[in-house]
Amino acid sequence: QVxxxxxxxxxxxxxxxxxxxxxxxxxxxxxxxxxxxxxxxxKEREFVxxxxxxxGSTYYADSVKGRFTISRDNAxxxxxxxxxxxxxxDTAVYYCAVxxxxxxxxxxxxxxxxxxxxxxxxxx
Numbered sequence: 001q002v003x004x005x006x007x008x009x010x011x012x013x014x015x016x017x018x019x020x021x022x023x024x025x026x027x028x029x030x031x032x033x034x035x036x037x038x039x040x041x042x043k044e045r046e047f048v049x050x051x052x053x054x055x056g057s058t059y060y061a062d063s064v065k066g067r068f069t070i071s072r073d074n075a076x077x078x079x080x081x082x083x084x085x086x087x088x089x090d091t092a093v094y095y096c097a098v099x100x101x102x103x104x105x106x107x108x109x110x111x112x113x114x115x116x117x118x119x120x121x122x123x124x
Contacts, residue, residue: 002026002113004096009118012086016122020081022096022115033099034072034079037108038092038120045095047106049081059104064090086122093117 008020020036035050049060049070058070069082079096097111105111 002098004098004113004115006094006096006115006118009094009120011121011123014086014088014122014124016086017082017084018086018120020083020094020096020118020120022079022081024077024079024098024113031102033101033104035097035099035104035106035111036070036079036081036094037097037111038090038094039117040092043092045108047108048094050099050104050106051079052104053102057104059106061106083120086120088122088124090120091122092120094120 003025004022006022012018031053036048037045038048039045047061051058051070051072055072067085072079095117096115098113099105100112
């Protein structure tokens with residue numbers, strides 16, 4: 001059984017920082033791309049960031065570029081999302097996901113496994 005468990009969400013003031021973690025269990029993910037998505041109330045789930053299996057390449061949505069950093073530790077089967085300079089519009093439930101491919105993707109439908117999500121709320 002594959003499980004992804006996110007943690008690290010919470011309430012933070014605008015300009016603050018949070019670090020999300022996503023721990024994977026059930027199989028080895030070191031060869032797979034891993035991504036972060038978010039979904040705000042009344043909106044569709046949107047791409048935030050993705051990292052290749054080696055960690056050598058990362059891609060970001062324009063809205064978070066320069067503020068968020070995705071990283072991974074394959075020995076721990078864990079992916080991270082460091083979020084700095086947070087804005088109220090970053091408020092959403094954040095999900096990590098695994099794509100059973102070495103090729104990255106930015107659409108939710110391309111991912112095979114999802115976590116339960118962690119709430120991030122940024123107050124103004």
